[in-house]
Amino acid sequence: MAVVLVVEDEDQVRVLAESYLEEQGHRVLSAGTPAGALALLHQSPAVDLLFTDLDLKGDIHAGIELAKAAVKLRPQLHVLYTTGRAITDGMKARFVPGSATLAKPYTVEELRDSLSTNFQIDRLRAAHL
Numbered sequence: 001m002a003v004v005l006v007v008e009d010e011d012q013v014r015v016l017a018e019s020y021l022e023e024q025g026h027r028v029l030s031a032g033t034p035a036g037a038l039a040l041l042h043q044s045p046a047v048d049l050l051f052t053d054l055d056l057k058g059d060i061h062a063g064i065e066l067a068k069a070a071v072k073l074r075p076q077l078h079v080l081y082t083t084g085r086a087i088t089d090g091m092k093a094r095f096v097p098g099s100a101t102l103a104k105p106y107t108v109e110e111l112r113d114s115l116s117t118n119f120q121i122d123r124l125r126a127a128h129l
Contacts, residue, residue, distance in 0.1 A: 002121045003044070006030040007037040007052040007066060008082075013104075017051065020108045024115075024122075033057065034066040041073055049119060054083040054091070064094045071096045078119045082106065 004026050008014035011032070018028045029044060031037040034056060041047060050070050056062035067079045079096050084104035095101075100118035102111060116122040
């Protein structure tokens with residue numbers, strides 16, 4: 001089972017992402033703000049993946065800055081960014097190394113495939129760990 005920290009400022013989208021991930025057998029932590037996410041990272045020793053919206057509270061760079069701070073705190077942390085906006089080359093250049101993106105809106109299958117393809121995190125692994 002992977003432990004996934006979901007960071008999304010829109011409550012309905014966050015709840016949907018949580019349910020998608022829980023259906024896949026993952027343990028889910030969630031926050032609506034970067035500060036809340038960093039607090040959870042300090043409290044929770046085993047987080048495998050940060051799944052964050054790029055645009056938090058109207059700041060298109062908040063997710064990028066959160067990921068940088070989170071990886072500094074936890075160097076082995078995987079990062080999956082999501083957004084409904086176009087991603088520029090300038091934004092991509094600021095992503096943490098080894099991260100991936102998932103366009104909104106996404107389906108449970110697209111989220112599952114992204115975790116499996118980009119981070120080798122899948123339901124089978126979740127069921128056996």
